[in-house]
Structure formats: C-alpha cells, structure tokens
Amino acid sequence: MNTKKSLSIQKKLLLYFLAIAVAPVIITGACAIYFATTPLLYFALNPVKNHVVSYANHIRQELYNVREDILYASRLPGMSRLLTFYQESSDAERVNLQEDMVNSFVELLSKRKKYHYISYIDETGRETVRVNFSLPDSWRVIVGDQLQNKSHTDFFINSIGLPLGEVYVSPTILNEENGILETPYTEVIYLATPVQDINGQIKGIITIALRAEVLFKPLVEWRISQYPSAESFVVNEKGFYIAHSNSDKTRGKQHLLEMKWSIFSDYPAEISGTLLQSKEDGFLETRDSVLVYTRCSPVFLQKQHSWGIVASVSRTKVYRTIDHFKYMFAAILIVTLAMVIFIAYFLSKQFTLPITRLRMGAKLISGGDLAHRIDVTAFDEIGELAYDFNLMTEQLQGLYQNLEDKVSQRTEMLQKAMEDLKHKDELLEESNQATLDFLKNLSIQLRTPLTSVIGQLSLLEKNIYGELTSKQQIAIKKIHKNLFETFKWLDGIIRISTLASAQTSGDLRVNKQDFSVSQSITQAIHSIQYALSEKNMLLKFESADDLSIYSDKEKIDEIISSVLHAVVHHPLTHDGIITITVSSEKQEAIIVSKIIFSTEYPESEKIDDIYKALTEPFIHSPTFFNITNLSICVSRALLIILNGSLEVGFGKEKNVISITISF
Amino acid sequence: MTDKPEILIVEDNNDNLETFSTFLEFFKYPVRTASDGEEALKSVAAKKPDVIFLDLSLPKIDGWEVARRIRSDSSNANIVIIAFSAMALPAEIERALQAGCNRFVSKPLPPETLIEEMNKLIQKRNG
Structure with missing residues (x-):
C-alpha cells in the first residue's frame, strides 16, 4: 500500500483553525494599527482642540458681550437725551444729563467689572462723560479738565464714521491717558460705536476700554491636563502675537512690533502662512510640535481683525499618546492571538481527543489486548464509531477466545501426538536397533553353520571321506552351487536390511x-x-x-x-x-x-x-x-x-x- | 617331521573345528585345536604354532583379547594369526587387525580359503 506521510488530524485542525482565526486577527489588527494613526492623532489632539475651541468661544463670547454692552449703552434713553438736549441745556441741566449717563455707566461697569473705562466722546473727539473702573469694585467719574480729547485716537477716527449699530474693535493696545501710556501698563481693547440724537444726527461715539486680560487671562490660566507644557497663543492677521502663554512672547508695547513677537520667528514660513491664511480649524505638524489652530474673531470683527488661536504641543508627547494606543492595540492583538492560538489548540485537542482515544484503543487491541474497550464519552459520530469498534472488538475477542481454545485444544492434541510420535519414534528406533541386532545375529547364526556345511562339502568334494561316484560328485557340486547362491541371497537380504536399519538409526x-x-x-x-x-x-x-x-x-x-x-x-x-x-x-x-x-x-x-x-x-x-x-x-x-x-x-x-x- | 607350518585352530563350534582340522590334516598340516580363548593361550604358551586360525567369538576369553595377549609377547611376533568371524562388520574387523591379527576372513568360508590366505601371509612374511 502506497501511503504518504501526513500531518496528524489534530495538527491539520490546528492549522485550519489558525488559518481561519489568526489571519483575520492579524490583518485586522495590523490594519487597525496602521489606519488608526490619523484618528488616533485626532483623538490625541482632541484635548488641545477643545482647548483652543473653548478659548475661541470665550473670546468671541466676551467680544459679543462687550459689543452688546456698548450698543446697549448707545441706546440708553439718557444717552439720547444727552445727545439731543445737551447743547441747548443750561449748565445745571447739563450736569443732570451727565449724571444720568454716569449713573448708567457706573451701573454697567459695576455689573461687568471687566472694563477699564467707558466714555462718551462727542463728535469733535472730546470726552464728555467718562467713568473709570478699578478692581475690585471702585469706579471714578472723570470730570472737567480730566476729560481728554480723543479725536486723534484710532478708535475715534475709525468709529465716528461707522453706520449706526456698527462697532469698531481696536487691536490690543496699552492704554494711554493724555497721550501717555498709563502705568502700570494696562492692555486694553477699545470698542467704539457711533451714537446719534433723536434726530438721527451722529453726535459722537461711545467707547468701552476692555481690559485685554479679560480675554487673554485664560490663555495662561487654562491648562490642558494631558499636555501641561503646551503653549497657546493668539495671533493677529499679521502674525504678531496678541497674547501668548509664554509671557516673554507677548507684545509688550504697541510700538515695538518686532519679528521676535511674530510666529514667523518661531515657525517656518509655510507653517506660519498656513496658520494665518486658513479659515478653518485644523492642525499642522512641524518637526518638533503639533499646532492646533482655530479662528476666534466674532463675525462682526472679521472685517477688521482676523485673530487665530493656536495651541502648540510637543510632537513627541502627541505621538507618545498615539504610540501608547498603538502599543495597547498591539498588546491586545498579541493577547487575542495568544487566546486564538490557545483556543485553536484546545479545540483541535478536544475535536481529536476521541479520535486519539480510538486510535490508542485500536493500537492496544491490534497489539493483542482484546479486553480493552474505548471510552464512549459522547454519542456523536466518533462516539458511535467507538461504540461500533467496541462491539467489533468484543466479537473479535469472542472469536479469538474461541480460536485460542481451539488452538489450545489442537496444541494439546498435537503435543500428545508429538509425544506419541516421539514414543513411536523411540519404539521405532528401538525396533530398528532390535532389527539391526537381530539381523547381525541372524547373519552370524547363518554364517557359522554354513561354514560347517561348506567345509563338509569341501571335504566330500576333495574325496577326504573317500572316493565319490561321479553322480555323487555332481550332486555335491549342485549342492555347493545352490548353497552358495542361497547364502549369497540370504546374505544380500541381510546386508540390505542391515544397511537400511543402520541408515535409519544413523549407525553408519x-x-x-x-x-x-x-x-x-x-x-x-x-x-x-x-x-x-x-x-x-x-x-x-x-x-x-x-x-x-x-x-x-x-x-x-x-x-x-x-x-x-x-x-x-x-x-x-x-x-x-x-x-x-x-x-x-x-x-x-x-x-x-x-x-x-x-x-x-x-x-x-x-x-x-x-x-x-x-x-x-x-x-x-x-x-x-x-x-x-x-x-x-x-x-x-x-x-x-x-x-x-x-x-x-x-x-x-x-x-x-x-x-x-x-x- | 614335515615342513608344513603348524596350525592352531581356535573355534568354539565343534563342527567347524572338526571340519577345518580334518581338511588340514588331510593335507598333512600339523594341527592343534582349542575350543576357547583360555585354552588357546595355554596351547600357545606350551608351544608356539606357526599359524593360528582364530575365531573371534569365543567363550571365556574372546578372540580379540587372545590376539592382543599373544602379540603382547614379542616372541610371538612371527606367528601368523588369521582371524575369522561371522561378524563381518568393519568395526570388528578393524578391532581384530588392531589386536594383532594379520588377516581377517569372514564366515562362511571353505577351508581352502584359509589355506590360501595362510600361504599368502607366510610367503609375504618369508619375503
């Protein structure tokens, strides 16, 4: 029979299981690890993104709130009265009108606590009503000579011509009083909107100086828990830092616009350009860091400024997080693979266990142990086969036992026959020996008297006993001849018998x-x-x-x-x-x-x-x-x-x- | 006195003994007889014969022993011993020759054969 060497069923099953289970696991795992990089990057950057978005929302919200406050202030009834009747009023009436506005401004400042001052500036640029606010909760009405001419200021120039309801927002700037920087330096953002009298005549502007720290304080205070060393900054449309979590990089004075406070000094032009030009949220990767950015200017501000918020996190840290996830995936993959292999091995073992038992049982039975029975643990196909095999073995055992009995019986008979044969052989040998002895004896017994007969005939023939007649002589010769022939005949028979007996007994x-x-x-x-x-x-x-x-x-x-x-x-x-x-x-x-x-x-x-x-x-x-x-x-x-x-x-x-x- | 050799016939069968002696005496051979081994040895001791016709199957002392004892005496070296026996088996013949017999002749044999064998041996001995 020509049989090929083959793997065991268990090994084959194991291979099949592994092929079915391991390959998909490996492919899926590898693909997951490979393709998960981008989602993982998003995932890793999510806290950063949340940070910048939250911060952008904060800025927008604050600016909206300020805008609402300034528009509210511009529409106050007291403001309308002041604008309409101020010129025609007496000094006392003017004071009353101003007091009304002051009260309204004080109320607003006390309520908000984030404005540096609020003022009404007439159409000539002269402050008419102004209330300053200092933390924690002190306000001061500016009167008389302390009121300044703001006609030269950017915010006046840019806002006086705006349509009603439009708000001008200045860049962040250090507050100046009477043309001199206020000390300590107070960074502010001026919001200004034109106001009109009841006749619809523009009568000046209302200005709110918003303390910039209100907007930018979170930049320093808010920390990304996952990336504590991350840097955040707000950059204007020209690339200068408006605010930076690193205080060294925050523009200190408005007239010192040098490149060292610009993103161009920190990032390649390509990156910087993208950061400035992008209208959407996104992220960029540099050699050392990942930059997550978003726009933060409210809609009403977009014509004037385009601010962007950027958070910079260490690329190593970001990818460490990604790698952490990848390693976790890989670990899960390895554990899964190990489990799959173990389960495959276990299943193959379980599947082939009955077959192995059957095979071992068959081996024992074929080795002669017909009393062995295979355990039937379940009545599936293998179980039924084992059951049938046991039945067959039982029958075989019966037949074998019967055969053994018969063989034993026959062997006994054969042994007896052999013993009989041996006995007969011994008897035959004895008989042969007896025959040989008898033949030897017969030969001797014949030869001795024949010697005498032949001798006597010789005596007669030689006329020793006297002269014989011619007939007697002839008779003697005939006797002699026949005697000799008879002797030869007898001797021949004895000789042949002797040889035959000697050959049989090995006595040759x-x-x-x-x-x-x-x-x-x-x-x-x-x-x-x-x-x-x-x-x-x-x-x-x-x-x-x-x-x-x-x-x-x-x-x-x-x-x-x-x-x-x-x-x-x-x-x-x-x-x-x-x-x-x-x-x-x-x-x-x-x-x-x-x-x-x-x-x-x-x-x-x-x-x-x-x-x-x-x-x-x-x-x-x-x-x-x-x-x-x-x-x-x-x-x-x-x-x-x-x-x-x-x-x-x-x-x-x-x-x-x-x-x-x-x- | 005769120049024919003196023969001692040793045979336990009286008929054969008588036949051989009669035949030999007829041809003028001086003959002595013995019917057993002991008697044969005594006869040889008494007077050495020239030739001994020695039957091997003898009572008292068998022919092989008789031949061996005769040959043990160096003075008997010239005695021609012709053995004859009904037991013509090679082993027995060999035994007879080893015991000192010059020739073995199997029975039955006519008396002439003994004389022929004797003459050959004497002729051979005398050179």
Missing part, C-alpha cells in the same frame, strides 16, 4: 583411506573364479591405469565384489566375456559384459530381462530372482553412502551390458 560409519581399486578388483576376480569356470565365462581385466582412491576400502571391496557377482551370476550370462577397465581420470571402473544368449528366449524379451535384473530393485519372477538383483541393490546402497553412483546401460550391441561405477 565410513572409514576412509588411500587404496588401489585395481587391487580390490583383482581380489574380487579371485573370489568369482569358481563361478566363472562354472558358467564358462572369460574375464579380462585391462589394468593399464592404476586407480587409487581415498574411500572406505571395505565398502568399495564389497561393491566391486557384489557387482562382479551380479554380472557373473546373472541367469542369462553364459559363455560370455566380461571386460573390466578402470579410469583414474574419471575416477570410475567400467565393467562390460558381453552376453551370449541361448535360444530359450526371444531376443527382445531377453534384453528387457537383462536390463530389469540389473536396474530394478526386485523382480517378482521366480525365473530371474537371484544374486544379481540383490548384489546391485547392495552396491547402490553402499555407493549412496560413499557419494558415488552406479549406472547401467547397453553398449552399441544389444547384448552388451555396461556397468559404470563412479567412486
């Missing part, structure tokens, strides 16, 4: 030594001389090549002797020629027997019979059973033990048998 020993095969052949030939002469056969041993081998001499002797006996005692070999050759090169001996057939058998049958007698282990035919067959069997058995071989074949002529013994 091979004693190897160097010896001459040719010599063994010569000895074997000697032992068959009697048979050769009996069958009138000729044997040629062409021992041109002396074959020496390293083998078991006794067994080789027996093999050669057995093969020669097999050939000589073959029932069909008569009057033939046996030729033996040896080859040291091929390590073999070849025994060739040329058979001269009698006329008793058809030739084809004879050939088969000859071959069968030499090749087949046993022939169940009384005609052909003899030493040949047994001897060949013994020879083959011995050659197998010695790792040799015996091949039987025909020569070119069909009556020539070739037996090749390879050692």
Whole structure:
C-alpha cells in the first residue's frame, strides 16, 4: 500500500483553525494599527482642540458681550437725551444729563467689572462723560479738565464714521491717558460705536476700554491636563502675537512690533502662512510640535481683525499618546492571538481527543489486548464509531477466545501426538536397533553353520571321506552351487536390511583411506573364479591405469565384489566375456559384459530381462530372482553412502551390458 | 617331521573345528585345536604354532583379547594369526587387525580359503 506521510488530524485542525482565526486577527489588527494613526492623532489632539475651541468661544463670547454692552449703552434713553438736549441745556441741566449717563455707566461697569473705562466722546473727539473702573469694585467719574480729547485716537477716527449699530474693535493696545501710556501698563481693547440724537444726527461715539486680560487671562490660566507644557497663543492677521502663554512672547508695547513677537520667528514660513491664511480649524505638524489652530474673531470683527488661536504641543508627547494606543492595540492583538492560538489548540485537542482515544484503543487491541474497550464519552459520530469498534472488538475477542481454545485444544492434541510420535519414534528406533541386532545375529547364526556345511562339502568334494561316484560328485557340486547362491541371497537380504536399519538409526560409519581399486578388483576376480569356470565365462581385466582412491576400502571391496557377482551370476550370462577397465581420470571402473544368449528366449524379451535384473530393485519372477538383483541393490546402497553412483546401460550391441561405477 | 607350518585352530563350534582340522590334516598340516580363548593361550604358551586360525567369538576369553595377549609377547611376533568371524562388520574387523591379527576372513568360508590366505601371509612374511 502506497501511503504518504501526513500531518496528524489534530495538527491539520490546528492549522485550519489558525488559518481561519489568526489571519483575520492579524490583518485586522495590523490594519487597525496602521489606519488608526490619523484618528488616533485626532483623538490625541482632541484635548488641545477643545482647548483652543473653548478659548475661541470665550473670546468671541466676551467680544459679543462687550459689543452688546456698548450698543446697549448707545441706546440708553439718557444717552439720547444727552445727545439731543445737551447743547441747548443750561449748565445745571447739563450736569443732570451727565449724571444720568454716569449713573448708567457706573451701573454697567459695576455689573461687568471687566472694563477699564467707558466714555462718551462727542463728535469733535472730546470726552464728555467718562467713568473709570478699578478692581475690585471702585469706579471714578472723570470730570472737567480730566476729560481728554480723543479725536486723534484710532478708535475715534475709525468709529465716528461707522453706520449706526456698527462697532469698531481696536487691536490690543496699552492704554494711554493724555497721550501717555498709563502705568502700570494696562492692555486694553477699545470698542467704539457711533451714537446719534433723536434726530438721527451722529453726535459722537461711545467707547468701552476692555481690559485685554479679560480675554487673554485664560490663555495662561487654562491648562490642558494631558499636555501641561503646551503653549497657546493668539495671533493677529499679521502674525504678531496678541497674547501668548509664554509671557516673554507677548507684545509688550504697541510700538515695538518686532519679528521676535511674530510666529514667523518661531515657525517656518509655510507653517506660519498656513496658520494665518486658513479659515478653518485644523492642525499642522512641524518637526518638533503639533499646532492646533482655530479662528476666534466674532463675525462682526472679521472685517477688521482676523485673530487665530493656536495651541502648540510637543510632537513627541502627541505621538507618545498615539504610540501608547498603538502599543495597547498591539498588546491586545498579541493577547487575542495568544487566546486564538490557545483556543485553536484546545479545540483541535478536544475535536481529536476521541479520535486519539480510538486510535490508542485500536493500537492496544491490534497489539493483542482484546479486553480493552474505548471510552464512549459522547454519542456523536466518533462516539458511535467507538461504540461500533467496541462491539467489533468484543466479537473479535469472542472469536479469538474461541480460536485460542481451539488452538489450545489442537496444541494439546498435537503435543500428545508429538509425544506419541516421539514414543513411536523411540519404539521405532528401538525396533530398528532390535532389527539391526537381530539381523547381525541372524547373519552370524547363518554364517557359522554354513561354514560347517561348506567345509563338509569341501571335504566330500576333495574325496577326504573317500572316493565319490561321479553322480555323487555332481550332486555335491549342485549342492555347493545352490548353497552358495542361497547364502549369497540370504546374505544380500541381510546386508540390505542391515544397511537400511543402520541408515535409519544413523549407525553408519565410513572409514576412509588411500587404496588401489585395481587391487580390490583383482581380489574380487579371485573370489568369482569358481563361478566363472562354472558358467564358462572369460574375464579380462585391462589394468593399464592404476586407480587409487581415498574411500572406505571395505565398502568399495564389497561393491566391486557384489557387482562382479551380479554380472557373473546373472541367469542369462553364459559363455560370455566380461571386460573390466578402470579410469583414474574419471575416477570410475567400467565393467562390460558381453552376453551370449541361448535360444530359450526371444531376443527382445531377453534384453528387457537383462536390463530389469540389473536396474530394478526386485523382480517378482521366480525365473530371474537371484544374486544379481540383490548384489546391485547392495552396491547402490553402499555407493549412496560413499557419494558415488552406479549406472547401467547397453553398449552399441544389444547384448552388451555396461556397468559404470563412479567412486 | 614335515615342513608344513603348524596350525592352531581356535573355534568354539565343534563342527567347524572338526571340519577345518580334518581338511588340514588331510593335507598333512600339523594341527592343534582349542575350543576357547583360555585354552588357546595355554596351547600357545606350551608351544608356539606357526599359524593360528582364530575365531573371534569365543567363550571365556574372546578372540580379540587372545590376539592382543599373544602379540603382547614379542616372541610371538612371527606367528601368523588369521582371524575369522561371522561378524563381518568393519568395526570388528578393524578391532581384530588392531589386536594383532594379520588377516581377517569372514564366515562362511571353505577351508581352502584359509589355506590360501595362510600361504599368502607366510610367503609375504618369508619375503
């Protein structure tokens, strides 16, 4: 099975969760941090903006209030009477008319407490009625010679020609009395409006000298809590500071309009220009500071002056606030990410926990622990799978138990059978040994009496017991021959049985030594001389090549002797020629027997019979059973033990048998 | 007196003993017999034969022990001992040769074989 290496389900789930959750969080967080800079800047500057706006409102409101007061004063009935009837009145009446106005002015000053003085100036520029006010609550009516001619003043010149209801507002200026700066210096703003009599004739102006500190005191007093070191200033349309939170930069004297009291000395031209020209609220950033500005002139003043209020805060501090927010965002983002990762890990763990349990359980079960059951904690799909798996395992356990019982039963039977077999094997071994012993004993028991029989026959044959008749001699020879064949037959059977038993019991020993095969052949030939002469056969041993081998001499002797006996005692070999050759090169001996057939058998049958007698282990035919067959069997058995071989074949002529013994 | 070697036949089977002795005596060999190992040793001690036909399966003292004891006496070195036995197993043959027998012939054997083997060995001994 071709399987790819893969991540675990838990890891995959974790990755999916992270891909789904973390990416949006990171993108959102990063975008929020990136795009929040401007709103955050606005947010950071909000207190500053509030400050300047509040301050601008304050200035506007104050100026409106002053404007209302001066217009109110211009429309007082006493003022109208004064203007209408002053010229025609007597001195006493004039005093009364003036007193009415003084009372009205005193009332206004006492009520407002922020004006330096209020005066009526006739159309020639001469003060007619004037009341000064000093804090905390003292007023003084200026009369007689103390009344001044103000015809040269800017406020008179600029206001006398105004339409009724219009108010002139001067720049901030140090108050002068009789052409001399009042001491201590009192910075004031003059507001003036023309007045008319009941006939609609302009009869002069009313002037209110507003103490400038009323407008500009908050500039110093009001502090921005977030930016305590912030500087604020009011600048006029030319760029000069009208008021500044830094007292050093406030214009001290109206005739000393130098650049050091100008925004141009503190800010680049571009910034300064923007501050002066901008009609809207806004902010500017310089290298070191952020400037928040707004216009503060009331509408009625806009034709005459354009005042702007500017608050300057340290850029570092502003951005520190922004950075603080960014860091806070980043911290929140990191915490969120950590939480997301933790939750993703927790969820993936939770999701895969049943699968892991199932897998571990399956591993234990596959490892052989069929008694193990997987905990089914919930009946979802995995739970059902685990339940089914448990059922399957239970069935498997049952089957396995059954199988084990059967195996155990079979093993027991097998063991018993093995024991029986072993017992039988032992019995067989014993039996084999007994057979071997019996065969050995049989061989001994046969050989000993046979020795006696053969000996006695020899005695008879040699006429030791007296002269035998010719028939007796023939009978003795027949007995001798048959006895010899019977012995060979019995001996062959015993020999084969002995070899078989010895092979089964492992009681076969091979004693190897160097010896001459040719010599063994010569000895074997000697032992068959009697048979050769009996069958009138000729044997040629062409021992041109002396074959020496390293083998078991006794067994080789027996093999050669057995093969020669097999050939000589073959029932069909008569009057033939046996030729033996040896080859040291091929390590073999070849025994060739040329058979001269009698006329008793058809030739084809004879050939088969000859071959069968030499090749087949046993022939169940009384005609052909003899030493040949047994001897060949013994020879083959011995050659197998010695790792040799015996091949039987025909020569070119069909009556020539070739037996090749390879050692 | 004859120049034929004097033979001691040691065989517990009386029939064989009689057969061999009859055969040998017919051919004028001086023959002595013994039917067990002890008797054989006494006979050798009494007079050393030229040849001993020694059956290996003997009562009292077996043929291997008889051969070993005869060979233990260096004066018996010239005695030709031809062992014969029905137990023609290689181990037993080897044992017989190691005990001092000059030749081993397995039963059954015609008496002529013994004479042939004896003649070969004597011829060989005499060089």
